[in-house]
Amino acid sequence: GENVEQHPSTLSVQEGDSAVIKCTYSDSASNYFPWYKQELGKGPQLIIDIRSNVGEKKDQRIAVTLNKTAKHFSLHITETQPEDSAVYFCAASGSTLGRLYFGRGTQLTVWP
Amino acid sequence: SAVISQKPSRDICQRGTSLTIQCQVDSQVTMMFWYRQQPGQSLTLIATANQGSEATYESGFVIDKFPISRPNLTFSTLTVSNMSPEDSSIYLCSVQQGAPGTEAFFGQGTRLTVV
Numbered sequence: 443g444e445n446v447e448q449h450p451s452t453l454s455v456q457e458g459d460s461a462v463i464k465c466t467y468s469d470s471a472s473n474y475f476p477w478y479k480q481e482l483g484k485g486p487q488l489i490i491d492i493r494s495n496v497g498e499k500k501d502q503r504i505a506v507t508l509n510k511t512a513k514h515f516s517l518h519i520t521e522t523q524p525e526d527s528a529v530y531f532c533a534a535s536g537s538t539l540g541r542l543y544f545g546r547g548t549q550l551t552v553w554p
Numbered sequence: 555s556a557v558i559s560q561k562p563s564r565d566i567c568q569r570g571t572s573l574t575i576q577c578q579v580d581s582q583v584t585m586m587f588w589y590r591q592q593p594g595q596s597l598t599l600i601a602t603a604n605q606g607s608e609a610t611y612e613s614g615f616v617i618d619k620f621p622i623s624r625p626n627l628t629f630s631t632l633t634v635s636n637m638s639p640e641d642s643s644i645y646l647c648s649v650q651q652g653a654p655g656t657e658a659f660f661g662q663g664t665r666l667t668v669v
Contacts, residue, residue: 476658485646485660486597488555531596540585540650542658546596 444469446534448545456553461519463548465532468513472536472543475508475515480529480547489530490517522552556581560647560661567637567668574633575664577647582627585650588620591663592643600645603630637668 445468455461467475473494478486492499492506492515499506503522508515519526529549533542557580567573577586586603601609601622609622624630634641647661 474656478660483665485558485560485662488657488659491657540656540658541587541599541602542597542648544597 444472444534444536444543446532446543446545448532448548450548451546452549452551454551454553455522457522457524459522461522461526461550461552463517463530463532463550464514465516465534465545466512466514467534467543469534469536470510470513472534474535475506476533476535476542477504477506477517478531478533480531482528486531519550522550524552524554526550527552555657556583556649556651556659558647558649558659558661560664562664563662564665565667567666569638569668571637572633572635573637573666574631575645575647577630577632577649577661579628579649581651583649583651584627586624586630587648587650587658588622588630588632589646589648589660590643591646597646600632603632634666637666639668642666642668 448465476491479489480486492508503520505518529547531547532545535542559578561576588600589597591597599612600615601611603609603622603624605624621633644663646663648658650658
């Protein structure tokens with residue numbers, strides 16, 4: 443099955459700085475890569491996703507890049523704000539069953 | 555996006571008892587999944603809830619311990635049976651509205667503590 447690795451496990455940045463979280467996947471058949479934000483006591487919230495036919499996608503302060511050759515995708519958050527503090531999960535999906543394989547998560551802390 | 559209501563939001567249960575968690579969606583969805591998230595950990599898929607047929611379980615999870623129902627395209631239940639403290643986790647319902655590989659949305663989770 444698919445194996446998704448996520449780094450770093452914790453990330454602290456100053457407000458206004460950028461944050462980058464990186465993930466790798468093992469199954470070349472995977473073609474859908476979402477990112478989730480989970481705040482304390484809440485379920486994961488989809489914040490951005492990318493499909494294998496696209497190399498980059500941007501939505502305001504967040505962007506995701508995908509390198510299919512390297513089996514690598516990243517989340518970029520610019521101009522970070524304290525409310526960006528949360529756990530971020532990457533995931534990959536490619537099977538016809540639709541299941542997602544999750545990374546282990548990154549605890550992002552943005553200091554004011 | 556789908557609006558998912560999951561009940562209860564939290565519970566404290568005695569070991570040896572069972573708890574049924576409900577997941578209600580505001581629209582018909584193609585696929586429904588149940589995940590477990592142990593404290594500080596990632597999400598582990600328990601099973602895919604299939605409408606009108608038996609759920610498909612992942613390795614390490616069995617129907618006797620986690621029976622699942624899905625009577626229609628908007629509702630599913632997960633039961634955690636004969637609970638032990640090791641079952642203390644957050645249980646999450648997830649749905650996909652379209653074909654596999656489309657956006658998946660999550661409920662707010664059920665925080666279960668077994669004492």
